[in-house]
Amino acid sequence: MRLIFLGPPGAGKGTQATRLVKKHGIPQLSTGDMLRAAVAAETPIGLQAKAVMESGGLVSDEIVIGIVADRIEEPDAAKGFILDGFPRTVAQAEALDKMLAEKELKLDLVLELQVDQTALVDRIVKRAEEARANGEPVRKDDDPEIFRQRLDAYNRDTAIVAPYYRERGQLSAIDGMQSIEAVAAQIDAALDACVVTG
Template sequence: MTRLVFIGPPGAGKGTQAERLIRERGLLHISTGDLLRDAIKAQSALGVQAKAAVDSGGLVPDEVVIGLVEEGLEIAAGRAGYILDGFPRTVAQASALEAYLAEKNLPLDHVILFDIPLELLEARIKTRAERLREAEGSSRSDDNADVLRRRVGEFIRATVQLGPFYEQRRLLRRIDARQDVEAVAAAIASTIGA
């Protein structure tokens, strides 16, 4: 079983690489954004709590996000493994995840940090927005420079301590996300093994 965490700013290529690993290795992609949307739609107990936070404009409490991730990890139990994307975002969440996985005796294998400079992220987001407009006649609301800068700032503030947290545990693997898709995929494959 392969147990991975992908950390990186929006536009770094996490989703593209996750799709490859899902297709090639049968891993489950556990995205906190998807978990939150699904729980809210299903009106589960955690979904009701998440909706209340979202509706009030606040952050979804850690205990709700952690509960949703734990539910996602239960689903992953019968799979070849999983990729956590968008979680953890804080040391508190990372500690909760570590405790949960230790209880299950299923520690993480690798935490992959997608390193990429801001100016390249802006170019990628612009290209992605143009492709979406051409293909669908629309664009994602997060595909513009101002929103990207805000999201990258949030990412940096929220996750700056995760690098040292996972380095201390010898789990952090830095990937140069400036490379093309194939080179990044090869670097990930080399990191996690065949």
């Protein structure tokens, strides 16, 4: 089962991906974690990434795809994987398709958690207010200004990835405004349908 989770920050991707990892025994792959692991392991592609990062540059799509390609060869990904936070652009989606095709693999499903972004911002503002009221530190991700910037970046760069997969018939839209349990049930139904038709 090879899946991608799409959706804006705060949509609940992490919560649902963690549940699927436990249920199906497949790893959740975050490009940030994979990048750090490749650099630490000093793999050939990790050394390339390290050189770019040390020079203050952004790691290229080619390097990121190389890191994903290496990671999905590991034994724990043999039954599949969940990509979270990748691809972020259509160019990355195309490169991912090409790399998977070269390995004679394909994506099973792309799950897009659709949410009301105004409600998301309200939720983050409320969470930050509650933390302050309880004398707790506000998580960096829960700073409303930082969150709005992340949301803007998502809308500018990543929101266009969903139509790419929709055109290929690989996208399943999930109503992310429901309860965690209801979202989970809708995801499970989409996966069941995918297994039947796929």
